[in-house]
Amino acid sequence: MxxxxxxxxxxxxxxxxxxxxxxxxxxxxxxxxxxxxxxxxxxxxxxxxxxxxxxxxxxxxxxxxxxxxxxxxxxxxxxxxxxxxxxxxxAAKQQQNSALPYVVEVIAADKPGILSQLAEFFAGHNINIEQLHSTRYRAMQTGADMFSAQITIGIPNTMHLAALRDDFLEFCDGLNLDAIMDPMKF
Known part of the structure; x- marks a missing residue:
């Protein structure tokens, strides 16, 4: 048998x-x-x-x-x-017990390439983008074209969070992006 x-x-x-x-x-x-x-x-x-x-x-x-x-x-x-x-x-999504979920929010005057530069930053740090929502809109007061993104990322638990946050905020300052990076609240 x-x-x-x-x-x-x-x-x-x-x-x-x-x-x-x-x-x-x-x-x-x-x-x-x-x-x-x-x-x-x-x-x-x-x-x-x-x-x-x-x-x-x-x-x-x-x-x-x-x-x-x-x-x-x-x-x-x-x-x-x-x-x-x-x-x-x-297949079903593999559970990643070693990734820490963080939320990144970015707002800036719109210009070509912002999203690809953000994606490049996270890829260069071996950080997975789990979810992303980005849009363009006009600022109510000035009428300027604006860019906005809400990104959920999975940060490896072996990564030094303070150093990553400093690198990210410095990266954003260099591109004139207003950004925050906080742990996801459930």
Whole structure:
């Protein structure tokens, strides 16, 4: 009698779905309904208005056959043409017990390259950007174009926090960015 490997548990099968659509086509409803109808569950979801579109990211989890059924349902939804959709199989996020969650907020007069310079700073220090929201807006008083970013980072617990904060604030001063870096409050 040969041993068969056990079938993966429901939470071992994940499908990452990314959808763009006009707000009136309710991409979150369309995708979350398919997830539920196929016997899967929404493990995580993000919705953001970008330009005139809604962006929806959903991490679905379920049994292997439920995920396969969901892939087929999404292919049909994509063919209908109202949504721009991609999906692929992935794994659950690995828990990082050694990373300290910090929140970074940056405000500055807008100029090209601010976001890439921030990303370069964190990458150069081996710090993962976990979440980011950035936008441009006009200052109410002056009408100047402004840049704003809220960034969640994972700082390795082996890193000297005071030195990192000093390096970051010096970096921001050099670019004329108003910034803070604080531990995340839960």
């Amino acid at each position: 040969s041993e068969r490997s056990p079938r993966p548990a429901a939470n071992d099968n994940h499908l990452l779905i990314s959808v763009f659509a006009a707000p009136e086509h309710s991409p979150l409803f369309a995708v979350s309904k398919r997830v539920t109808d196929c016997g899967c569950n929404v493990a995580e979801a993000r919705v953001a208005a970008l330009g005139s579109e809604l962006s929806v990211q959903v991490l679905a989890q379920g049994s292997w056959d439920a995920i396969a059924k969901l892939e087929n349902a999404l292919a049909k939804l994509d063919r209908d043409g109202e949504l721009r959709l991609t999906h692929f199989r992935t």
